[in-house]
Amino acid sequence: MAVQQFIRTYRYRLYPTAAQVVTLNAHLAVACELYNAALQERRDAWRMCRKSVRLFDQSAQLRLIRADRPDVAAPSADMLLQVLHRLDRSFAAFFRRVKAGENPGYPRFRSLARFDSLPYRKQDGLRMVGAQLTLPKFGVIKVKQHRPCVGDLKTVVVKREAGKWFACVTVEAPIEPLAPSAEHVGIDVGLTHFATMSDGQQAENHRYARRAQAKMRRCQRRIARRTLGGAGRRAAIRLFQVAQAHVRQQRADTHHKLSRALVNRYGLISVEDLNVKGLAAGILAKSVTDAAWTRFINKLAYKAESAGRVLVKVDPRSTSQHCTCGAHVPKTLADRWHLCPECGYSAPRDVVSAQIINRLGLSRHASTKENTPCVA
Numbered sequence: 317m318a319v320q321q322f323i324r325t326y327r328y329r330l331y332p333t334a335a336q337v338v339t340l341n342a343h344l345a346v347a348c349e350l351y352n353a354a355l356q357e358r359r360d361a362w363r364m365c366r367k368s369v370r371l372f373d374q375s376a377q378l379r380l381i382r383a384d385r386p387d388v389a390a391p392s393a394d395m396l397l398q399v400l401h402r403l404d405r406s407f408a409a410f411f412r413r414v415k416a417g418e419n420p421g422y423p424r425f426r427s428l429a430r431f432d433s434l435p436y437r438k439q440d441g442l443r444m445v446g447a448q449l450t451l452p453k454f455g456v457i458k459v460k461q462h463r464p465c466v467g468d469l470k471t472v473v474v475k476r477e478a479g480k481w482f483a484c485v486t487v488e489a490p491i492e493p494l495a496p497s498a499e500h501v502g503i504d505v506g507l508t509h510f511a512t513m514s515d516g517q518q519a520e521n522h523r524y525a526r527r528a529q530a531k532m533r534r535c536q537r538r539i540a541r542r543t544l545g546g547a548g549r550r551a552a553i554r555l556f557q558v559a560q561a562h563v564r565q566q567r568a569d570t571h572h573k574l575s576r577a578l579v580n581r582y583g584l585i586s587v588e589d590l591n592v593k594g595l596a597a598g599i600l601a602k603s604v605t606d607a608a609w610t611r612f613i614n615k616l617a618y619k620a621e622s623a624g625r626v627l628v629k630v631d632p633r634s635t636s637q638h639c640t641c642g643a644h645v646p647k648t649l650a651d652r653w654h655l656c657p658e659c660g661y662s663a664p665r666d667v668v669s670a671q672i673i674n675r676l677g678l679s680r681h682a683s684t685k686e687n688t689p690c691v692a
Contacts, residue, residue: 320491322621324467329460330449330474330481336457340434340474340481343391343454347399348431350378350388354403355423371404391434392452398435432476438469449483459483478557493624497583502674504588504635504666505609507600508652511574512666514674519574524566525606531559567608575616579623586677587613588632628677635676636669 332340358369375397382389388396406423413420436442441452444465449457449472467487475482502514510521535556542549578585596604613629620627639645643658647665654661654668661668 321488322491322618323470324487324489324618324622326463326465326485326487328449328462328465328483328485330483331458331460332481336455337481339454340476342387343395343434344431344476345428346388346391347396347434348426348428350381350396351399351403351431352425354400355425358403358407371400374400390453392436392439392441392454394439394452395434395436398437402435434474436472436474438471442469442472444469444472444485449485457481457483478561479554480561489622491622491624494580497581497625499582500584500586500674500678501578501582502586502670502672502677503578504670504673505590505607505612506666507603507607509666510570510607511612512664512670514667514670516667518666521607522566522570523603523606524563526602528559528563532556535559567606568611571608571612571615575612575619578616579619579625582625584626584628584677584681585616585620586628586630586673586680587616588635588673589629590632626681628681630673630676630680635672636665638672640668640671640675 354374357374361367361369378393378396378400382393382396403423410420410422436451439452441450443450444459447459447461449459451457451472451474465485465487467489469485469487471486473484473486475484504512506512507521509518511519535552538552539549539556542552590609592604592610595601598604617627619625637644637646639654639656639659639661641656641659641661643656645654645656647654652665654663654665656662
């Protein structure tokens, strides 16, 4: 029987030397120029000649460009080819949105300040051994390996974020199931509490972005007072980026710890299949965005898959408007307590919703013929 595989991405902090930082920035400049030039070629060819330029055509030109430009020949040819693939995926997504009748969003030119990643795929010269990352035509970069990288190396994306460098290492690894667990839980995400479990446990909603709001405003005012294009403005932007990165890291840390604890304990986890994008368009947009439910559920999903657990997404409609006995108990958002007139059950609203989610998840899982590690 073949061993089941799944894709996992590790994110490591890089510590390049001063000379390596100069080289990385030079490679980013070349990749950014190539991306914009390829985008302009596609745009102009269609506007002037009604001709579509394909990935194959632009890939064939890359060898000629590298022969004429020593700066373009310095980075790995395969890395530059991945930049062209990135542009091709942007156009594919654009045409998909056009056919679906959505807001298409034509691919845009990228400034060097907003072009922050270098994609590498598995090839000769790309290796991750211990605390060292070797990139083709670049050399070895020191890595802070806070956890071992287990699996068959597939791709590496070197990213620049708030003045720091990171490597996103994607591997294909076998599923390592945890010991079987008969426990099951339903999770109701919210704003009063970030998550409420069907057994009554609750996770605090830390509201990291709101807590950092005052600091963000000060950073933005500092940027507004600086001269455009000046070194002071670049320094002020860097401070703002650091503050944003800190909020993201706090939020991600909370999501990782909570999702890991849930996956370690429960064999079946049921969550609502929420339309978070729609919720983020309402009057609670800032709070919904700050909670980042989608990111939490994504972390929960891949952890469940890697551990052989079952994650079930259920229809969120009316989960807060019914009792566990099946009676319809209408409530407004201001009503935080559930009291059923039929059976007399009294409990916090979110706990009852989580119990209903748990029941729906159990029902759906029982009716599924093939039990996969992750049920979407």
